[in-house]
Amino acid sequence: MSGSAFLKVEGLGKTYPGATEPVFDSVNFGIEAGEFVCIIGHSGCGKTTILNVLAGLESASTGHVFMDQREVAGPSLERGVVFQGHALMPWLSVRSNIAFAVRSKWPSWTAAQVRAQVEKYVALVGLNAAIDKKPSELSGGMKQRVGIARAFAIEPRMLLLDEPFGALDALTRGTIQDELLRICAETRQTVFMITHDVDEAILLADRILLMSNGPQARVAEVVKNTMSRQRQRATLHHDPQYYRIRNHLVDFLVARSKDLSHGRAPSQPPEVCPGLESPPPSIPL
Structure with a gap:
């Protein structure tokens, strides 16, 4: 190399x-x-x-x-990390789990900017219909998709x-x-x-x-x-x-x-x- x-x-x-x-x-x-x-x-x-x-x-x-x-x-x-387990916060929705990461990366962003970033990456992993559900309402595969979306969302x-x-x-x-x-x-x-x-x-x-x-x-x-x-x-x-x-x-x-x-x-x-x-x-x- x-x-x-x-x-x-x-x-x-x-x-x-x-x-x-x-x-x-x-x-x-x-x-x-x-x-x-x-x-x-x-x-x-x-x-x-x-x-x-x-x-x-x-x-x-x-x-x-x-x-x-x-x-x-x-x-x-x-550096974004996706572990073997989804590591989602169970009390937060899909939207809020990803938004938490986005706000950590860009604390000065407006609510509209955060929302747009979250929705972009939720759409990329095909979870639009589950965006306001909590982890307990998702299958194992869907939880892993949320973890991937969260990692990608912080670019x-x-x-x-x-x-x-x-x-x-x-x-x-x-x-x-x-x-x-x-x-x-x-x-x-x-x-x-x-x-x-x-x-x-x-x-x-x-x-x-x-x-x-x-x-x-x-x-x-x-x-x-x-x-x-x-x-x-x-x-x-x-x-x-x-x-x-x-x-x-x-x-x-x-x-x-x-x-x-x-x-x-x-x-x-x-x-x-x-x-x-x-x-x-x-x-x-």
């Missing part, structure tokens, strides 16, 4: 108090503006911790994160997604994936997303980071998605590139699973230089 990357992660490591080894170390990658990047790896490799460090919600033990050449040193409305420079669709049924998940693709295409949003779903990564991501097992996990490979950005979930499997990419990702994860099941030491990735000039090899599949 070139030095001009919008987001740079350099030599990132995390060791928890009392632990003898870091969960991950020497993690290096970059994300270009407007790029959608997914990260995949088995539990325990530190994916959520990495996302929390990018969000400024947690500190790394070593290394640095830079966004647009400024070091990330704490939470910021420049962050980067969106961080921690398995936001993992608890949803397949039909709902597919619908929201399609909406996320459409919104990202419209807004040119920069996205970093954790997922365990190989097909979801292929559908959404421009590049996929593959993590080795923890402890001492690292970015072992960077897989470039060579399929068209206009790809659609319904026709994804008709593209011959799809199976090459999918098989490579599955083979990687199966190999890491065997390491875990046999109690072997983590498979170490290729040597990685501290800077972003020499990241793990990007594999176009």
